[in-house]
Amino acid sequence: xxxxxxxxxxxxxxxxxxxxxxxxxxxxxxxxxxxxxxxxxxxxxxxxxxxxxxxxxxxxxxxxxxxxxxxxxxxxxxxxxxxxxxxxxxxxxxxxxxxxxxxxxxxxxxxxxxxxxxxxxxxxxxxxxxx
Amino acid sequence: xxxxxxxxxxxxxxxxxxxxxxxxxxxxxxxxxxxxxxxxxxxxxxxxxxxxxxxxxxxxxxxxxxxxxxxxxxxxxxxxxxxxxxxxxxxxxxxxxxxxxxxxxxxxxxxxxxxxxxxxxxxxxxxxx
Numbered sequence: 462x463x464x465x466x467x468x469x470x471x472x473x474x475x476x477x478x479x480x481x482x483x484x485x486x487x488x489x490x491x492x493x494x495x496x497x498x499x500x501x502x503x504x505x506x507x508x509x510x511x512x513x514x515x516x517x518x519x520x521x522x523x524x525x526x527x528x529x530x531x532x533x534x535x536x537x538x539x540x541x542x543x544x545x546x547x548x549x550x551x552x553x554x555x556x557x558x559x560x561x562x563x564x565x566x567x568x569x570x571x572x573x574x575x576x577x578x579x580x581x582x583x584x585x586x587x588x589x590x591x592x
Numbered sequence: 593x594x595x596x597x598x599x600x601x602x603x604x605x606x607x608x609x610x611x612x613x614x615x616x617x618x619x620x621x622x623x624x625x626x627x628x629x630x631x632x633x634x635x636x637x638x639x640x641x642x643x644x645x646x647x648x649x650x651x652x653x654x655x656x657x658x659x660x661x662x663x664x665x666x667x668x669x670x671x672x673x674x675x676x677x678x679x680x681x682x683x684x685x686x687x688x689x690x691x692x693x694x695x696x697x698x699x700x701x702x703x704x705x706x707x708x709x710x711x712x713x714x715x716x717x718x719x720x721x
Contacts, residue, residue, distance in 0.1 A: 467691065524712045538594020571608040572618055572655045585596070591656075592618050 464513055466503065469518040469542060470531050472584035474502050477517040480581050484559050490514050499523075506544075521583060531583045538564050540577055540587035549574045549590040614639055617655045620648060624660060628667040629690035634660060664690075669704050672697070677716050682709045 471477035481504045488560045489508060493501040501515035521528035534541060546552040549567045553576050557563065564585060565577040575589045608614060620641055624632060637660060638645035652660050668689040676687045686697040686709075702708045707715075 465615075512601070538596035540596070564594050565600070569601060570600055570604045571614055577594075577609070 466514045466516050467542065468516045468518050468520075469580075469584060470527055471517045471580075471584070472521055472531075473582055474500055474517055474519050477580070478502060478504070481517065484561055486558065487515070492583070500563075508561040515584075535583055535585055538577065538585055540554055541580075541584040543575070543587035543589050546588045546590055549588055552576075552588050612652055612708065614642060614655065615656055616648070617651050620652055620660060621656065621663065624664050628671065629688065631692075632660075632664055641650070650662065664687055665700055665702070672709065673705075673712065676709060676713050682713065683707070 464571075469477075474560060478489065478492075482489060486507050487504040488507050490510075491503045491514070499519055502517045503515065505514050506512055506545045514521055516552070521531050553563065553567050556578060560579050563576055563578045565575075567574055569574045569592070572592045573589055574592055575587050576585045577585050580586050620637055624638060626707070627687065632650060638648045641648060643651075649659055652658070656663060658666070668691060670686045671689045675688060676682070680688070680698075683694060686694050691697040691700070692699040698708050701712070705712065
């Protein structure tokens with residue numbers, strides 16, 4: 462077995478594609494039209510173009526429990542997933558300059574530093590640096 | 593403050609009250625990061641960090657989930673991948689990243705990436721062609 466894809470549920474695929482590519486700097490990998498306007502839409506890190514793909518899937522719009530779960534996590538400030546960065550402070554600064562909103566500023570806990578931002582599509586995303 | 597941030601602060605107070613210990617393991621990791629191609633061992637690390645070697649090993653594993661030696665091997669393997677991607681030979685890579693024998697490099701590389709170094713080089717070549 463191999464890990465090739467991880468899912469991130471999003472409320473709006475087109476908006477998510479813009480955010481993940483234009484704000485975060487990811488690259489669109491696959492965009493396959495499916496029925497009823499849905500897409501098989503994946504992005505990858507520009508630092509790891511052959512790495513694991515993120516599937517931006519519109520689950521919350523088609524399955525009520527998914528929407529409830531996503532909203533509960535979001536309201537509590539809990540990250541849906543996390544991405545590794547080399548330097549949280551620099552990434553935080555870069556993203557704030559691009560208008561990204563953070564619900565938790567860079568915070569150290571033990572041997573890790575992290576921060577949490579809003580992906581504008583229903584999720585909190587955490588960035589992490591191992592100290 | 594979100595529920596998540598409150599929890600982070602609460603858990604931090606429970607788990608990470610000894611800042612001196614955390615500073616010691618972070619300093620150990622930074623030292624390994626900056627000297628991974630050199631002949632490093634637990635004796636040397638414990639002398640540099642003024643701590644007992646078994647204590648250091650336990651602390652490191654507790655905070656990073658790996659022993660210092662396992663961490664060092666992972667760093668060297670990652671560096672070896674970068675060198676081989678640039679076309680450096682297996683032998684040259686082996687010694688450049690700090691391994692002392694080709695045999696141990698090959699077996700450690702295979703155990704962590706699923707294939708021996710020569711296979712990795714072939715894959716990189718076929719990818720670039």
